Amino acid sequence: MNAERPPSTTLVQNAESRHWWKRWWRRLPPARQDRFATLAPLLAVLLFLLAIAVAITYLRLEELDREQEAVTRDVEYAQQRLRLRLLERQEQLMRVAREISDRAIEASEFEFQADALVSQFPELQAISWIDARRNVIAVHASPSAPARMQRLPGSTLTVSETDGSFELARDLSQPVYSRPLAEDGAIPSLIVQVPLTAQGRFAGTVMGEYSIDGLLRFGIPPEVMARYAVALMDDRDRVLAGSLQSPNSVLRLLPWSDQPLEHAVPVSPVGNGLILKAQGYRTSKDIVGTGFFWVVGALSALTVWMLLGTWRHTRRRVQAQQALVAETNFRRAMENSMLTGMRALDMQGRITYVNPAFCSMTGWTEAELVGRTAPFPYWPDEDQELLTARLEDELNGRSTPGGFEVRVKRRDGSIFDARMYVSPLVDPNGQQTGWMTSMTDITEPKRIREELSASYERFTTVLESLDSAVSVAPLGSDEMLFANKMYRLWFGTRGQGHRELVELAGNQPGPAADDGDAVDAFAGMPTDSLTDAGSENAEVFVPELGRWLEVRTRYLTWVDGRLAQMVIASDITVRRNAEEQAARQTERAQTASRLITMGEMASSVAHELNQPLTAISNYCNGMISRVQESRISQEDLLMALDKTARQAQRAGQIIQRIKAFVKRSEPNPSLSDVAVMVSNAIELADIELRRQQVRLTPYVAARLPPLMVDPILIEQVLINLLKNAGEAIIQAGRPTGYRTVELRVAPAREEEQDVVLFSVRDSGKGVPPEMIERIYEAFYSTKSEGMGIGLKLCRSIVESHHGRIRVENLYNGDEVVGCCFSFWIPVNSRLRPEAGETAPEPARPSDTERAR
Structure with missing residues (x-):
C-alpha cells in the first residue's frame, strides 16, 4: 500500500510542472525566442486555414450526397410514373384483347377503340390486330406515326418487325414487350404483344407500338425533366430519346473525381431493354461558400505573408541594432584612441x-x-x-x-x-x-620644420655666397657636369668657359689614340695617376671678362666612373692690380686662394632637404583629410605619424650625410633590395600623385638581384622622376582618365653588362627637342617655378652608381603622347660597402606587393 504524499510535495511538483516551460523559454537565446514567437502565430494561421478548408470540404460533400439522393429519388419516381403509364396502356390493350377473344367486337369496332386510345395517349403510335398467322386483320395508326407503322389490313408481319415478341407472347400466353427497335434513321419504338385466345388456343395478338420519345415526353414528370437531363437508353447505352450532357458539363460529385451526379434504372415491365437515366445539370457554383473560402484563404495567406515580413523585418532590425552597437563601439573606441x-x-x-x-x-x-x-x-x-x-x-x-x-x-x-x-x-x-x-x-613638427628651414637657408646662403667659379666637365667634352652660380654668371651654362679656362691654364691632356669608348673619349687613360696627382694653379687673363683669374685644376673620377676635370676660378683682378702698383708688396704677398668643394653640394642640399619636408607636409595633409572624413583607423594614423617622424629624422640625418659627403665625396653604398627601394619611393610620391588625381601603375619584376647602391639616393631619384611625371601631366591639362604614370623595374642588358632598368612613363606633352640637351644642366628647368636642380641631381646620383640616365619622348604618329625617363644601375657594381655592412634580408612579401 503506497503512502499518501504530503500536500506540500504535491503543490511543489505542480508548480514545477507549470513553470518548467518558463524556465525553458528564458534559457533560449533572443534570436530563437523571436523565431518561436513568430512561428506560433504562423502555425495558428495555417491551422485555422486548414480547419476552414476541412469544414468547407465537409459541407460540400454533404451537399453533394444530398443532391445524389435527390437524383436517385427523382429517377425512381419518374420510373414509377412511366411504369404505371405503361401498365395502364397494357390494361387497356388487354381489355380490347378480351373483347376480341370473346368476339364482342369486330374489326370496325376495334379500329374505333384503337383510334380512341391513340388519340388519348400520344405515346401510343399504332394498335394492330394480328391473327395467329401474322396477318394484319385491323390496324389504326396515328397520323404522326412513321411509315413502317402505317400497315394495311391483310398484310403479313415479318419476324424482324416484331423482334421475336410475337412468338414469345404466343409461348408465354401473357403480354410481352419487345426490345427497343432503333433502326438506322428510324424513330425508336417499343412494341407490346397482348395474346388472344379462342377456346384455349392462341388466336393472335393485339400489338401496341409506342414511340419511345413519346414515352419520355408524356411519361416522365415535368418537374423531373426540368431538373435533370433525362434520356431513355437501350442495354447498349444508346440514347433512344432525350439527351445527356457532355462530360465537361456534367455535375460531378467532387471537383477532382470523374464520377458524375447521375442515376439509371430499368423501366419495368419492359425490363433491362429500356433504361431510364438522369444526370444532374451543372448549376452555378456556390459563390458564397467558394467566395468565403477564397476570402478566408487570401486573408490567411496575407496574414502569413505579413507574419513572415514582420519576422524578416524583426531579424533585419535586430541585425541592424547589433551592427549599430558594434559600429558605435568601434567609433567610440576609435575616437578614444x-x-x-x-x-x-x-x-x-x-x-x-x-x-x-x-x-x-x-x-x-x-x-x-x-x-x-x-x-x-x-x-x-x-x-x-x-x-x-x-x-x-x-x-x-x-x-x-x-x-x-x-x-x-x-x-x-x-x-x-x-x-x-x-x-x-x-x-x-x-x-x-x-x-x-x-x-x-604641431609643436614638435613645427620646431623640426623651423630647424630644417634654418639649416637649408644656411647652406643656401653659403653656396650662393661663393665668389669663385667652380665647374666640372668630362675631358674633351662640352657637357657640363657641375657649375655654381659664379660660373654661370661669368660663362653661362655651356662648357666653353670651362674648356677656355683649361686651355688658358695649359692643363688639357690629349685623348688616347684608340677611341674605344663612345661615351668617354679618354677611356683607357691612367686615371689613378691623374687623380692622385696634386692640383695645379695658374693665373690667366680672360679677355671676355676683363678679369684676372686664378685657375686651379684637378683631375677626379666622376660619380659615374668617368674621368673629369674640376676647375676653380677665383677673381684675382684686384690683387693683380695691386701687384702691378706695388711690385715689392707683390713679391711678399702670398696667393690667397680657396679650394671650394662645396659647389658640388649645392643641388644635393637643396633637393635632399626639400624631400623630407615635402614628405612631412604630404603625410600631415593626408592624415588631416582622412581624419576629417573619419576614414582613418588608429593603426593607419600611428603608421602615418611614425613615417612623419622618420622623415623628420631623415631630414636631421641629411645634415650628417652632408658632412660625411664633404669628407668623402662618395655615396654610402650597401647591398639593397630593389623592391623595398621602389616601395619606399612609391609611398612618398603616391601622396602627391593622388592629390593631383594621377594614377600610378607600378610593376616590379620578381626575383631581382640586390644592388650595391645608396638606397636613399636611388629612392630620391625615383621620387623626383615620379613627381616630375605628375607635374608634366598636370601642365599638359590631361583629363582625369588619361592621367597615368607607369613605373617599371625589370632586368636588362646595357653596355655588355647585366643591369636593373628603372623607367618612368607619363602621359604629358613630353620635352621639347630643343631642351633635351640642356635638361640636365644645373639651375635649368622647363617649369616656370622649377629650381632646375632635380634632374641634375638625379643624373649625378645615377652616374655616381656607374649607371646612366636618359630621356625620350613617346610618339603616336607625329603627336607626342608622353615622355619616358629611364636609368639603369649595374648589378655587378664596382662600389663596395663600408666596413660592417652586410647584405640585407630579402624583402617581405607585403613590401614587395605594396611596391607592385
Missing part, C-alpha cells in the same frame, strides 16, 4: 562634444568643457581677441580649408602650438547642426 583632438560646436558656439584626445591635450575634462561658451578655458589670455575673431569666422563659415595655427593653453598654464581644421557638422537629414573642429599638436 585617436591622437587628434575633436571638438563639436553648435550653431551658437557652445561646445557639445570633445573626445579624450582633446581633453588630454588641454588638461580639462569633458564635463568641464561641454556646455561652455567663449572664451574657452584653454585660450591664452593674450590671444583672447584673436581667438574670438577666429571663432566668429568659424561660426560664420569663413574658416580656411587648409586650417590655421593657434596657441593653446593647458590646464597647468603651459602653451603649445596646434593646427585646427573646421568643417560643417551635418546631421543625417542634411541639416547643419554645428561645426566640427579637429586639433593636432
Whole structure:
C-alpha cells in the first residue's frame, strides 16, 4: 500500500510542472525566442486555414450526397410514373384483347377503340390486330406515326418487325414487350404483344407500338425533366430519346473525381431493354461558400505573408541594432584612441562634444568643457581677441580649408602650438547642426620644420655666397657636369668657359689614340695617376671678362666612373692690380686662394632637404583629410605619424650625410633590395600623385638581384622622376582618365653588362627637342617655378652608381603622347660597402606587393 504524499510535495511538483516551460523559454537565446514567437502565430494561421478548408470540404460533400439522393429519388419516381403509364396502356390493350377473344367486337369496332386510345395517349403510335398467322386483320395508326407503322389490313408481319415478341407472347400466353427497335434513321419504338385466345388456343395478338420519345415526353414528370437531363437508353447505352450532357458539363460529385451526379434504372415491365437515366445539370457554383473560402484563404495567406515580413523585418532590425552597437563601439573606441583632438560646436558656439584626445591635450575634462561658451578655458589670455575673431569666422563659415595655427593653453598654464581644421557638422537629414573642429599638436613638427628651414637657408646662403667659379666637365667634352652660380654668371651654362679656362691654364691632356669608348673619349687613360696627382694653379687673363683669374685644376673620377676635370676660378683682378702698383708688396704677398668643394653640394642640399619636408607636409595633409572624413583607423594614423617622424629624422640625418659627403665625396653604398627601394619611393610620391588625381601603375619584376647602391639616393631619384611625371601631366591639362604614370623595374642588358632598368612613363606633352640637351644642366628647368636642380641631381646620383640616365619622348604618329625617363644601375657594381655592412634580408612579401 503506497503512502499518501504530503500536500506540500504535491503543490511543489505542480508548480514545477507549470513553470518548467518558463524556465525553458528564458534559457533560449533572443534570436530563437523571436523565431518561436513568430512561428506560433504562423502555425495558428495555417491551422485555422486548414480547419476552414476541412469544414468547407465537409459541407460540400454533404451537399453533394444530398443532391445524389435527390437524383436517385427523382429517377425512381419518374420510373414509377412511366411504369404505371405503361401498365395502364397494357390494361387497356388487354381489355380490347378480351373483347376480341370473346368476339364482342369486330374489326370496325376495334379500329374505333384503337383510334380512341391513340388519340388519348400520344405515346401510343399504332394498335394492330394480328391473327395467329401474322396477318394484319385491323390496324389504326396515328397520323404522326412513321411509315413502317402505317400497315394495311391483310398484310403479313415479318419476324424482324416484331423482334421475336410475337412468338414469345404466343409461348408465354401473357403480354410481352419487345426490345427497343432503333433502326438506322428510324424513330425508336417499343412494341407490346397482348395474346388472344379462342377456346384455349392462341388466336393472335393485339400489338401496341409506342414511340419511345413519346414515352419520355408524356411519361416522365415535368418537374423531373426540368431538373435533370433525362434520356431513355437501350442495354447498349444508346440514347433512344432525350439527351445527356457532355462530360465537361456534367455535375460531378467532387471537383477532382470523374464520377458524375447521375442515376439509371430499368423501366419495368419492359425490363433491362429500356433504361431510364438522369444526370444532374451543372448549376452555378456556390459563390458564397467558394467566395468565403477564397476570402478566408487570401486573408490567411496575407496574414502569413505579413507574419513572415514582420519576422524578416524583426531579424533585419535586430541585425541592424547589433551592427549599430558594434559600429558605435568601434567609433567610440576609435575616437578614444585617436591622437587628434575633436571638438563639436553648435550653431551658437557652445561646445557639445570633445573626445579624450582633446581633453588630454588641454588638461580639462569633458564635463568641464561641454556646455561652455567663449572664451574657452584653454585660450591664452593674450590671444583672447584673436581667438574670438577666429571663432566668429568659424561660426560664420569663413574658416580656411587648409586650417590655421593657434596657441593653446593647458590646464597647468603651459602653451603649445596646434593646427585646427573646421568643417560643417551635418546631421543625417542634411541639416547643419554645428561645426566640427579637429586639433593636432604641431609643436614638435613645427620646431623640426623651423630647424630644417634654418639649416637649408644656411647652406643656401653659403653656396650662393661663393665668389669663385667652380665647374666640372668630362675631358674633351662640352657637357657640363657641375657649375655654381659664379660660373654661370661669368660663362653661362655651356662648357666653353670651362674648356677656355683649361686651355688658358695649359692643363688639357690629349685623348688616347684608340677611341674605344663612345661615351668617354679618354677611356683607357691612367686615371689613378691623374687623380692622385696634386692640383695645379695658374693665373690667366680672360679677355671676355676683363678679369684676372686664378685657375686651379684637378683631375677626379666622376660619380659615374668617368674621368673629369674640376676647375676653380677665383677673381684675382684686384690683387693683380695691386701687384702691378706695388711690385715689392707683390713679391711678399702670398696667393690667397680657396679650394671650394662645396659647389658640388649645392643641388644635393637643396633637393635632399626639400624631400623630407615635402614628405612631412604630404603625410600631415593626408592624415588631416582622412581624419576629417573619419576614414582613418588608429593603426593607419600611428603608421602615418611614425613615417612623419622618420622623415623628420631623415631630414636631421641629411645634415650628417652632408658632412660625411664633404669628407668623402662618395655615396654610402650597401647591398639593397630593389623592391623595398621602389616601395619606399612609391609611398612618398603616391601622396602627391593622388592629390593631383594621377594614377600610378607600378610593376616590379620578381626575383631581382640586390644592388650595391645608396638606397636613399636611388629612392630620391625615383621620387623626383615620379613627381616630375605628375607635374608634366598636370601642365599638359590631361583629363582625369588619361592621367597615368607607369613605373617599371625589370632586368636588362646595357653596355655588355647585366643591369636593373628603372623607367618612368607619363602621359604629358613630353620635352621639347630643343631642351633635351640642356635638361640636365644645373639651375635649368622647363617649369616656370622649377629650381632646375632635380634632374641634375638625379643624373649625378645615377652616374655616381656607374649607371646612366636618359630621356625620350613617346610618339603616336607625329603627336607626342608622353615622355619616358629611364636609368639603369649595374648589378655587378664596382662600389663596395663600408666596413660592417652586410647584405640585407630579402624583402617581405607585403613590401614587395605594396611596391607592385
